[in-house]
Amino acid sequence: MRIVRYLGLRLALLVPTLLGVVVLSFVLVRVLPGDPLAAFVTPSTTSEDIEKIRQRLGLDVSMWEQFTTYVGGLFRGDLGTSIQSGSPITTELSTRFGPTMELVVISVVISLLLALVLGVWSALRANRPEDHVIRVGSLVGTALPEFWLGLILIAVFYKTLHWFPAPSGRVDRGVDLTSITGAEGFDALLAGNLTALSSALAHLVLPVATIVIGISASLMRHVRASAIEILASPTWRTAQAHGVRRGALLRGYLLRGTAARLPTLVAIVLGNVLGGVVLVEYVFSWQGMGQWLLRGLLYRDYPVIQAGVLISAVVFAVAYLVADLVQALLDPRVKL
């Protein structure tokens, strides 16, 4: 019950923040240098033609009117129309959102599991050689630029070893798969199409590995730190001095305590991934939101930039909300 009330309160608090996000993304886009109409200008276009296009795009009215139109559209679930392609943003998003989320979610889940296992293990063997290896490894992992790592992985595993397919799509050409969510692996799973599934997974391996190497390392360092803190706590000492069985000790005291500190961290990491995925999609020609946003930025496609920035902020905010809820469920001391 208190969870429901808490959720309501948090959603209410989200409103002003999201409003701020909407305003900021709108303003940010309008102060961009360059004209979105530049792309339409050819030597033969007259100023009349440009005026017409301007009107068609709704850019001829005042800033304030543009804003109210935009916000009004948001309430109807209308994010506007892309200047470049002329198709509605929501249509474009539907094919872009799935691929990105597939990449992000799979990477975060794998990283989380990896970090939890390695971090706790490393903490239990603190200051032994294997711990040092893991720690140095994790430091190197966080130091790797993902765009460079992606290139290296492509050069080694695609170009040299031919283990994985070319970084130019999300399934092999010729694989028959109808798109449902846009996340190919998930679609293949839904359709029970095994050929498509294996093809999609093969395409996922390198980009996912690129993301996982970076973020699991930083997550792991936090897991290790909190596990070490628990191992040094009076709480742990008490349980140990009372001869609690090792299984109960590890599960009920160490893992539980470590996990309870994770959710907020995962949300923060997710924010990093949402940003980093732009680079990874670029390197692997992964046609997701990142690529779409990049193109929008290049061509000053206002509605695309607005929508891209807004969606990433919403996903981030929802992730935080979920993290706080999970945290509250895991830790009874959190006041709702």
Next chain:
Amino acid sequence: MAPGVLTWTGAVLVAAVAILALAAPLLTSWGPEDIDPTAIRQGPSSEHLLGTDLNGMDVWSRLLHAARIDLGLAIISVAVAVAVGAAIGALTGYVGGWLDALVMRILEITQSFPTFILALAVAVVLGPGAVNLGIVVATVAVPSYARLVRTEVRTVRELGYVDAARTSGISNLAVLWRHVLPNSLTAVRVVAPLNVGWAMLALAGLSFLGFGVPVPQPEWGVMISEGTSDIVAGRWWTTVPPGLALVICVLGFSLLGEGLQERETRRRSR
């Protein structure tokens, strides 16, 4: 690992890169933007230690000169972000009230964008160029420092010695300056070196995408971006060295931060 070992290894890595950057003109006869029309995409040779790129520019020379931009810009922008963030955080945290509520709301909104995406947008607004790139990175880093310092200030504000200082009759500003601020910067001292590493990755990433340092200038992200077609074709020398240089620097700062953190936790546990 002793904190000393970590800190020193980190410091040595960073210092080595810094020295190489400063000594760049002595270590190469080629300018970073000089074009050797006779050598385009050539492998390492005695003339070009690390070969040449697609424009016929010397990779070794560019690698060294790029360190000036990457390292220098990252350090300066983080320093600026720390100064501005600490000032905002200390003031709002100590004063509290509506000012605090307002500023925190604004910071919260900017922080509800994934950092890199915000940086991208700001970078596009400001336009390309090294100075603008530094401003971008500093801007997106300010909110986190402000909030970090604010949290610390609010903890320290309640401590016994601050109460004691208040009853001693010195002014509020003096309490803030003498006691609250120095004791609130502990966390920042640890986080800042780690963030220089993050800043380097962000700078390079933005440049890699074409939103940072413009092309002929030597910068590691730009170099990797220009070498993209090379590496797939097996010409490693244009991409691998700048990437490794980035890794070494970021690792150096991480080690430094880790060492400082360890020392701090040991100091506290005593």
Next chain:
Amino acid sequence: MSAGPLLDVRGLDVRIPVRDGTVHALRGVDLRVEPGEVVGLVGESGGGKSMLASAVIGMLPANAVTQGEVLFRGADVLTMTREELLHHRGHGAAMCFQHARAALEPMRQVRKQLADRLRAHRHLGGQGVHDESRRLLTEVGITDLDRVLAAFPHELSGGMAQRVMIALALACAPGLLLADEPTTGLDVTLTADVLGLLRRLATEEGRGVLLISHDIAAAALVCDRIVVLRAGEVVEMGPTRQVIDTPRDDYTRELLAAVPDIDRPLPPVDHRSTAAAPVVTLQDVHVHYRARFGRTGHHALRGVSLEVHAGTTVGIVGESGSGKTTLARMLLGLVAPSAGRASVAGTDLSRLDRASRRRLSRSVQMVFQDPLGALDPRRTVLDAITEPLIPLGLSNAERQERATAVLRRTGLDDRFLSRYPHQLSGGQAQRVGIARALVADPDLLVFDEPTSALDVTVQAQILDLIRDLAADTARAQVFVSHDLATVRSFCDRVVVVYLGEIVEEGTVAEVFESPRHAYTKSLLAAAPRLGGRLVDNPTAREETTS
């Protein structure tokens, strides 16, 4: 039961290698505990009590170098294998750790934590765990079983958490129970309850109990024998009465002398005039902490009237939550009165602006409860002491001169001026705190439990210093304490606060010899006395959660 002692420590020597040399933590300690016996292990912090306890449960630091034997039912704990230790820890000897609330796993319900122990050592399951859990909690004097079983540790009060801690230890069915400072942070009445419980566990269930305490008076209440540990060495050991009545070692005598015994005769009071204008005047003062978002506020002071004259010392006594700290903070201008008239040295406390605040800070200074916490870790002693002089605009040389003078007055020499807080002991830090309070020559000095965070022998020294300061006729002093006995030797008047009101006020002789209010009487009755012996008192009082 076998004929031999339950625990027999023989010539135990423990050295811990540290960076620069070794710490000789225990030096040839001998100690025995028989079944059914309560043995008190007494001494100050750093004396090796906790190290000895760790040795008994086989949890010495991994790098400890040991000599001698720790025989538990004949088996040496020091040479046990991992499996033997798992059995010994908990089932052989179980430790009740101090600061129980922090030592319980915060994310696990009491029910589960009990089950963990019952499963490990008693091989119970399901219904067995359920029944035994309830029995154990009842045994330690908990009545609302369902609530406590379902509670998380942070939902328990300090006293309740301590009982739960004992129940957890008992769930292991130990032969020997070690209780490490089980009464720190508890009120006098709760202390008596917990000690009574330990006594009963020994007498009725035949367990051995090793009570570790810095408080020799508390140990004297329930222990059969007392062992005094100092710097890792046993300096005195014997039956309780013998140790208390005829101590042979100087250190034991020192410990005993430091106990503020309530039955000791009153010191001669020199009568001072109270004719001068009062330094503190409170008339029907209320302090109401404002509520946040709809919750009811906290009414900390409810109509307090009080006068304190120059040259006198007033003791303000009450348990935690009585409002005594609020009263002290109000005198310093840190809390504003919500109603009533309050003035200190002519400054009205209800309307403080910048100028009057500055005036107030010149006339009132406070000595804080946590001496180290009141010093900025990044500033030297000189900085700390001279800070109140900054608004006075003195030259550097003058400041240093005055700092040196007050520091001497508090018994430290000027070598301390350049030290940092972490280089000071608790007692030294408190002397610095007192010097800092004295340096600007205030009209009123407020002591907020200045000795409660210190070791007993150090407490006695600081109290001596305060008694000495009380002789100054130019200054008024207010001494806040939770403990009646402490204020007795140097206060002129005593005020007892209870739930934000003054329930008793009078000269020391009046309050101690003929208390009128029931609360004062109960405080006096529960105060530690060396001659006393705790009657078994298993009926636990109801407690409320914090």
